[in-house]
Amino acid sequence: MMYQSIHFQSKGRATTNASNPEVIRKMKEIVGEENVWVDPQKVEPYGADAVKEKFPPEAVVFPESTEQVSRILKLANEYRFPVTARGGGVGYTGGAVPIEGGIVLGTDRMNKIIEINVDDLYVICQPGITTYNLQKEVEKYGLMFPPDPASYKESYIGGNIAENAGGMRTPKYGVTKHYVLGLEVVTATGEIIRTGGKTVKNVVGFDLTGLFCGSEGMLGIITEATLKLVPMPEATATVRANFRTMEEACKVLTKFTPLGILPMAMEVIDKYCIEAVEGSFAFGLSKEANAILLVAVDGSKEEVEKQARIIEEIIRKNGGFDVMRSRTKEEEDKLWDVRRAISPSLTKYGELKINEDVVVPRSKVPELVAGVEAIARKYNTFVANFGHAGDGNIHVNFVCSRNPEEIRRARACVKETFELAIKLGGTISGEHGIGYVKAPYLEMAVDKPTLEIMKAIKKVFDPNGILNPGKMFA
Amino acid sequence: MMYQSIHFQSKGRATTNASNPEVIRKMKEIVGEENVWVDPQKVEPYGADAVKEKFPPEAVVFPESTEQVSRILKLANEYRFPVTARGGGVGYTGGAVPIEGGIVLGTDRMNKIIEINVDDLYVICQPGITTYNLQKEVEKYGLMFPPDPASYKESYIGGNIAENAGGMRTPKYGVTKHYVLGLEVVTATGEIIRTGGKTVKNVVGFDLTGLFCGSEGMLGIITEATLKLVPMPEATATVRANFRTMEEACKVLTKFTPLGILPMAMEVIDKYCIEAVEGSFAFGLSKEANAILLVAVDGSKEEVEKQARIIEEIIRKNGGFDVMRSRTKEEEDKLWDVRRAISPSLTKYGELKINEDVVVPRSKVPELVAGVEAIARKYNTFVANFGHAGDGNIHVNFVCSRNPEEIRRARACVKETFELAIKLGGTISGEHGIGYVKAPYLEMAVDKPTLEIMKAIKKVFDPNGILNPGKMFA
Numbered sequence: 001m002m003y004q005s006i007h008f009q010s011k012g013r014a015t016t017n018a019s020n021p022e023v024i025r026k027m028k029e030i031v032g033e034e035n036v037w038v039d040p041q042k043v044e045p046y047g048a049d050a051v052k053e054k055f056p057p058e059a060v061v062f063p064e065s066t067e068q069v070s071r072i073l074k075l076a077n078e079y080r081f082p083v084t085a086r087g088g089g090v091g092y093t094g095g096a097v098p099i100e101g102g103i104v105l106g107t108d109r110m111n112k113i114i115e116i117n118v119d120d121l122y123v124i125c126q127p128g129i130t131t132y133n134l135q136k137e138v139e140k141y142g143l144m145f146p147p148d149p150a151s152y153k154e155s156y157i158g159g160n161i162a163e164n165a166g167g168m169r170t171p172k173y174g175v176t177k178h179y180v181l182g183l184e185v186v187t188a189t190g191e192i193i194r195t196g197g198k199t200v201k202n203v204v205g206f207d208l209t210g211l212f213c214g215s216e217g218m219l220g221i222i223t224e225a226t227l228k229l230v231p232m233p234e235a236t237a238t239v240r241a242n243f244r245t246m247e248e249a250c251k252v253l254t255k256f257t258p259l260g261i262l263p264m265a266m267e268v269i270d271k272y273c274i275e276a277v278e279g280s281f282a283f284g285l286s287k288e289a290n291a292i293l294l295v296a297v298d299g300s301k302e303e304v305e306k307q308a309r310i311i312e313e314i315i316r317k318n319g320g321f322d323v324m325r326s327r328t329k330e331e332e333d334k335l336w337d338v339r340r341a342i343s344p345s346l347t348k349y350g351e352l353k354i355n356e357d358v359v360v361p362r363s364k365v366p367e368l369v370a371g372v373e374a375i376a377r378k379y380n381t382f383v384a385n386f387g388h389a390g391d392g393n394i395h396v397n398f399v400c401s402r403n404p405e406e407i408r409r410a411r412a413c414v415k416e417t418f419e420l421a422i423k424l425g426g427t428i429s430g431e432h433g434i435g436y437v438k439a440p441y442l443e444m445a446v447d448k449p450t451l452e453i454m455k456a457i458k459k460v461f462d463p464n465g466i467l468n469p470g471k472m473f474a
Numbered sequence: 475m476m477y478q479s480i481h482f483q484s485k486g487r488a489t490t491n492a493s494n495p496e497v498i499r500k501m502k503e504i505v506g507e508e509n510v511w512v513d514p515q516k517v518e519p520y521g522a523d524a525v526k527e528k529f530p531p532e533a534v535v536f537p538e539s540t541e542q543v544s545r546i547l548k549l550a551n552e553y554r555f556p557v558t559a560r561g562g563g564v565g566y567t568g569g570a571v572p573i574e575g576g577i578v579l580g581t582d583r584m585n586k587i588i589e590i591n592v593d594d595l596y597v598i599c600q601p602g603i604t605t606y607n608l609q610k611e612v613e614k615y616g617l618m619f620p621p622d623p624a625s626y627k628e629s630y631i632g633g634n635i636a637e638n639a640g641g642m643r644t645p646k647y648g649v650t651k652h653y654v655l656g657l658e659v660v661t662a663t664g665e666i667i668r669t670g671g672k673t674v675k676n677v678v679g680f681d682l683t684g685l686f687c688g689s690e691g692m693l694g695i696i697t698e699a700t701l702k703l704v705p706m707p708e709a710t711a712t713v714r715a716n717f718r719t720m721e722e723a724c725k726v727l728t729k730f731t732p733l734g735i736l737p738m739a740m741e742v743i744d745k746y747c748i749e750a751v752e753g754s755f756a757f758g759l760s761k762e763a764n765a766i767l768l769v770a771v772d773g774s775k776e777e778v779e780k781q782a783r784i785i786e787e788i789i790r791k792n793g794g795f796d797v798m799r800s801r802t803k804e805e806e807d808k809l810w811d812v813r814r815a816i817s818p819s820l821t822k823y824g825e826l827k828i829n830e831d832v833v834v835p836r837s838k839v840p841e842l843v844a845g846v847e848a849i850a851r852k853y854n855t856f857v858a859n860f861g862h863a864g865d866g867n868i869h870v871n872f873v874c875s876r877n878p879e880e881i882r883r884a885r886a887c888v889k890e891t892f893e894l895a896i897k898l899g900g901t902i903s904g905e906h907g908i909g910y911v912k913a914p915y916l917e918m919a920v921d922k923p924t925l926e927i928m929k930a931i932k933k934v935f936d937p938n939g940i941l942n943p944g945k946m947f948a
Contacts, residue, residue, distance in 0.1 A: 178652055191927075201865050204908060210687070211682075302777075359673045427671050450679070453934065460930040
């Protein structure tokens with residue numbers, strides 16, 4: 001099975017000035033012979049991300065310092081070839097993929113933690129560390145870096161910042177941009193700039209830090225980040241329950257806030273996902289379960305215990321059945337097994353899975369899911385929905401074969417799903433970004449004058465269009 | 475006593491094309507006769523903010539809709555006159571002051587709440603509502619808008635967004651930009667753009683929402699904001715204690731996080747503030763008190779009770795004495811009286827008070843305060859420090875007479891304080907912004923390539939330099 005965008009076809013290897021032997025020689029001078037790869041077999045894996053379409057770069061270059069990144073970018077401007085920054089390379093919209101050729105700039109060697117400041121609650125790190133490793137390091141000091149995209153074991157923090165990654169903890173903790181205090185960035189022209197600083201409060205000049213979060217490697221290459229940390233909560237607990245309808249499950253989402261409870265995570269799973277996981281793993285879920293709701297809280301032991309009890313009660317009162325509440329970390333892990341089993345279970349419905357991540361105000365999730373189901377019926381395409389109901393960010397998975405007619409229908413489903421999300425007050429991407437995959441749809445979500453401003457900002461940072469061409473506005 | 479910048483002198487009324495009778499007539503056509511003020515007496519108050527220097531505008535214009543704002547800005551571009559947006563007009567750096575003349579665009583008539591969405595935790599409002607009124611309205615639904623600048627009863631939400639206002643709750647809740655989900659903005663050229671949306675997750679194009687937060691009215695005029703809300707905590711409590719040294723008081727700040735406690739607010743008051751309030755209000759504070767620490771927590775009743783007890787204990791163990799913990803809302807209010815008494819008490823030390831708001835990583839606060847005292851001694855100038863120690867944002871108050879020599883010395887103190895804050899890993903403004911007051915110092919905190927990018931972004935939004943000229947980069 002392949003995760004695929006179906007919006008674009010690989011064009012094979014592009015050729016630009018990056019292949020010029022003089023350029024290759026100069027790049028080797030900058031980063032060292034062994035850190036410039038041109039062997040087609042070696043560079044091939046750097047031409048794809050989780051979308052799995054291949055656009056092999058002409059070379060992959062691994063700098064180890066800000067100064068080397070700056071020199072590479074100056075060279076790229078002199079010779080005019082594309083530079084696409086790449087972290088873990090596990091994005092869903094092609095953000096790290098060199099669709100117009102040129103070089104991939106891999107941040108793999110820039111993977112150090114520079115400082116963990118326990119007293120001042122920040123960490124300074126390079127872009128090439130995985131978010132998981134970063135979390136593990138700060139946990140040693142009783143601290144937490146909250147953003148937790150599903151790919152956090154493979155994705156690099158640089159990529160997470162460039163994509164403004166989300167995850168499950170958003171209802172309580174927000175997204176990546178809420179934790180970026182300061183950045184060192186090399187702009188497309190090779191200038192090294194520093195935005196923000198080490199403090200949450202900082203109102204000195206325009207907020208460029210926020211602008212780089214989610215800029216998809218199009219404005220500059222992040223070479224160092226200062227990130228805010230929070231105290232590690234003492235405990236967590238999860239309540240899982242079945243519901244007879246998705247609407248019932250989602251109605252519960254809004255019932256905790258009035259009691260002063262802000263769950264860390266609230267996830268839903270629809271009936272097609274349930275069928276799929278039951279078919280593959282036989283969890284023994286009730287045949288009456290047409291939706292599953294998972295609610296997680298964190299905090300002090302007593303507070304977590306108390307909140308989980310209240311959540312359990314509210315769920316029971318509002319149509320939830322087979323309600324389970326975790327008492328231990330192991331029990332909690334087990335409750336999440338169903339959620340983790342979804343992706344591998346959907347394979348049986350077709351070879352291609354189109355994983356979209358529309359977002360709507362959370363009270364509109366039932367309407368979104370019902371609408372998506374109607375769209376799928378209209379185009380006779382299989383769809384399964386699950387995801388971050390607590391922040392309205394639903395993963396809509398259309399699954400089909402490689403038959404062109406089926407792909408055409410799935411594509412029509414995607415477009416109508418975007419239209420629906422916008423109609424419901426949401427937008428076309430909550431956490432995956434635009435890349436090249438969603439670029440054809442950007443104008444559905446962003447009006448023309450706003451788009452013109454974005455394009456003009458791109459020009460400020462990258463007058464020659466060196467950085468990650470073919471993305472977002474294509 | 476006057477709050478004063480001492481960095482700039484009023485130049486009297488400037489004259490631009492805004493005074494052209496044709497322009498005045500056209501503005502009246504757009505917003506109505508009674509909403510264009512030109513009478514020098516009526517417009518005079520619109521020429522100053524909390525800095526109290528006067529730069530009277532040529533006219534004050536009160537639009538009531540986005541469309542009217544757009545038409546005014548198109549007119550300003552056609553006739554080339556400055557437009558300075560103004561909310562409550564209580565800023566500390568002159569952000570709302572028309573120092574190069576032109577018109578002040580008052581958002582007073584755009585003061586409506588458009589939607590409070592309890593289920594989806596957001597409020598949509600116009601820019602001209604005070605942050606206090608906004609908070610009161612959402613509180614009716616059990617919700618909280620956390621940013622709480624000291625001026626919140628007078629400052630408008632539009633101004634708070636444009637200045638990315640802070641306040642006391644930052645250690646737990648962050649600053650204004652963390653609560654802005656989406657904006658409608660009229661750019662300098664009169665284009666209406668829409669950034670972000672209604673959801674926390676939104677990665678569709680560059681994050682212009684963040685860029686407008688703290689842009690000081692230089693990139694566009696905010697005409698509508700969608701703001702994130704959180705559940706109102708059930709309870710709050712405050713612990714207040716005296717310390718023999720500021721260093722002792724500040725050392726306690728970092729002792730709560732390792733226990734999983736994230737106080738909502740942590741404020742310090744230095745010995746000069748204590749002397750001043752004691753002299754004016756006779757609170758009966760101990761003669762041994764050279765610093766006061768206030769720590770506030772919020773959450774469920776039990777959690778607040780428990781955390782406040784732990785905080786009390788830690789404070790006692792670490793040199794705190796005369797420790798008081800609030801059991802009721804009334805007791806809590808009383809504990810904060812000392813903090814509120816500071817500003818009116820400092821008047822006796824001189825006619826001019828220069829209120830700076832440098833910020834450093836919080837563990838550096840003792841070093842900052844000691845350094846500022848040394849600077850004040852060097853220049854024989856009175857200084858008193860208090861403020862948001864929990865986020866490192868200290869209000870440094872130099873007080874002097876109107877004697878030019880004293881002013882010269884106070885000015886030298888300010889410059890060295892900025893140098894010290896930067897040396898300690900902080901910056902020159904935590905929450906007041908740059909405006910014209912701190913513009914001469916911007917280059918101390920922002921390096922040249924970063925500054926050039928900021929200036930280029932300004933040009934993208936405002937090619938003719940219509941919006942709030944003379945600020946930030948002057």
